[in-house]
Amino acid sequence: MYKWLDERLDLQGLYKKVFRKAFPVHHSFFLGEITLFAFIVLVLTGIFLTLNYEPSIREVRLPDGRTVPAAYGSILYIDSLPFGAVIRSLHHWSAHVMIAAAFLHMLRILLSGAYKKPRELNYLVGLALLGLTVVTAFTGYALPYDNYAVTATRIGYGIAVSIPWIGDTLAQVFFGGEFPGSEKSIPRLYSLHVLWLPLTLLAVIGLHLVIMLKQKHTQPRYAERVAPGKILGVPMYPQQAVMMGILFALYVGVMSFIAGAFLAHPVEAFGPPTPNTPAVKPDWYFLWLYGLLQIIPSSWEFRLFGATIGPEFIGGALVPGILAVVGLLLPFVDVRKDKMRYLELPSEHPARTSGVLALLAFLLMASLAGYKIDFQQQGSLLGNNAVLWTLVLGVPLLTYFVSYTLLRVFYGRKAEAR
Numbered sequence: 001m002y003k004w005l006d007e008r009l010d011l012q013g014l015y016k017k018v019f020r021k022a023f024p025v026h027h028s029f030f031l032g033e034i035t036l037f038a039f040i041v042l043v044l045t046g047i048f049l050t051l052n053y054e055p056s057i058r059e060v061r062l063p064d065g066r067t068v069p070a071a072y073g074s075i076l077y078i079d080s081l082p083f084g085a086v087i088r089s090l091h092h093w094s095a096h097v098m099i100a101a102a103f104l105h106m107l108r109i110l111l112s113g114a115y116k117k118p119r120e121l122n123y124l125v126g127l128a129l130l131g132l133t134v135v136t137a138f139t140g141y142a143l144p145y146d147n148y149a150v151t152a153t154r155i156g157y158g159i160a161v162s163i164p165w166i167g168d169t170l171a172q173v174f175f176g177g178e179f180p181g182s183e184k185s186i187p188r189l190y191s192l193h194v195l196w197l198p199l200t201l202l203a204v205i206g207l208h209l210v211i212m213l214k215q216k217h218t219q220p221r222y223a224e225r226v227a228p229g230k231i232l233g234v235p236m237y238p239q240q241a242v243m244m245g246i247l248f249a250l251y252v253g254v255m256s257f258i259a260g261a262f263l264a265h266p267v268e269a270f271g272p273p274t275p276n277t278p279a280v281k282p283d284w285y286f287l288w289l290y291g292l293l294q295i296i297p298s299s300w301e302f303r304l305f306g307a308t309i310g311p312e313f314i315g316g317a318l319v320p321g322i323l324a325v326v327g328l329l330l331p332f333v334d335v336r337k338d339k340m341r342y343l344e345l346p347s348e349h350p351a352r353t354s355g356v357l358a359l360l361a362f363l364l365m366a367s368l369a370g371y372k373i374d375f376q377q378q379g380s381l382l383g384n385n386a387v388l389w390t391l392v393l394g395v396p397l398l399t400y401f402v403s404y405t406l407l408r409v410f411y412g413r414k415a416e417a418r
């Protein structure tokens with residue numbers, strides 16, 4: 001059978017060309033793979049969920065006599081199935097892991113300069129992947145259609161419609177009309193979440209990996225000492241494939257344990273949507289945006305070419321948009337002439353490393369602002385808008401200058417000594 005196929009498809013040639021590619025052995029290179037594993041688990045658990053979920057807000061009667069939206073009722077049904085709640089939790093926690101791992105993977109790329117020539121294009125593809133992953137997670141938010149899901153999605157709807165000139169079109173595309181209210185919203189978010197966005201993710205992940213295989217990995221610095229001028233690593237098959245298999249099995253094992261021990265998003269506790277807005281906060285990856293919305297005063301509103309620029313647009317779209325543009329421009333501003341072979345060390349690039357630390361400080365402080373109402377209820381100083389603004393702007397600046405100075409003092413001297 002193998003011989004028959006080899007004669008027709010040149011399997012030997014394919015094996016030598018693709019499966020003997022060297023993979024560098026370094027823990028930070030597993031972050032991209034963990035992102036991939038989370039995606040695979042999301043697709044597999046998602047297939048189970050689609051078989052039992054009803055994407056509709058029509059009213060249905062539960063066996064206990066309550067009348068609830070069909071989407072909400074179908075989540076209760078999934079939770080009642082054998083392992084249903086565990087599979088739903090595995091899906092939920094894997095979404096968290098995928099976003100966290102993609103973000104950490106991006107930090108690795110930023111801190112090691114792996115976005116430079118010749119990998120600028122794959123870096124841009126990676127940024128698109130991060131954006132797509134977050135949007136896919138957002139479209140899944142509303143689907144359980146409980147009080148929490150509707151409240152959190154309403155914030156996203158508010159941001160979408162606030163975008164000048166294209167807001168209404170975006171709201172139509174993503175929500176099929178006004179949210180909550182339109183009967184089209186859940187079917188629309190559902191088709192985006194289970195079909196269009198995962199298919200796009202699959203295609204773009206494929207492109208990311210093909211480019212990565214073609215360009216080869218950057219090499220960890222030890223490779224320069226151990227085998228100068230050579231590609232150092234283990235072949236993709238069988239060594240790397242076995243390591244990936246073990247890591248995947250570990251991922252599934254650990255995450256299944258977590259999913260069983262900590263059931264995610266308890267829809268029963270939140271109940272079906274009510275006109276009252278429950279005091280909920282978005283998940284950690286949207287908390288910084290929510291924090292910005294909390295501290296931008298409602299008076300920040302003006303008209304521009306017939307459109308209204310308001311606080312929701314500034315906090316929810318303009319600030320993330322500026323960060324995205326800075327990210328997109330990075331490989332064209334921080335350039336090198338030769339093709340990058342070995343990873344750069346964060347200590348050798350104090351400005352870049354301090355910039356990344358300042359970005360993290362900004363995200364953390366903006367997330368802290370998400371607790372403004374809680375701080376106010378406790379009578380804490382942190383409930384004050386001026387204090388929160390000082391932290392959101394001051395801590396990143398301070399982080400930048402302190403880390404830059406320390407890196408220059410400690411590693412600048414070391415570099416001179418070398």
Ligand code: HEM
Pocket residue numbers: 028029030031032033035036039102103105106109114115119122123124125126127129130133205208212216217218219
């Ligand atoms: C869904 C999201 C993503 C998946 C599944 C993914 C997957 C991977 C995998 C498996 C690798 C090879 C192993 C490694 O270097 O870690 C890789 C490399 C790479 N990724 Fe990603 N990635 C994703 C998002 C991103 C993001 C957000 C960025 C940056 C903005 C990025 C930029 C890169 C670059 C530049 C490389 C080559 C690294 C090198 O040669 O050192 N990726 N990706």
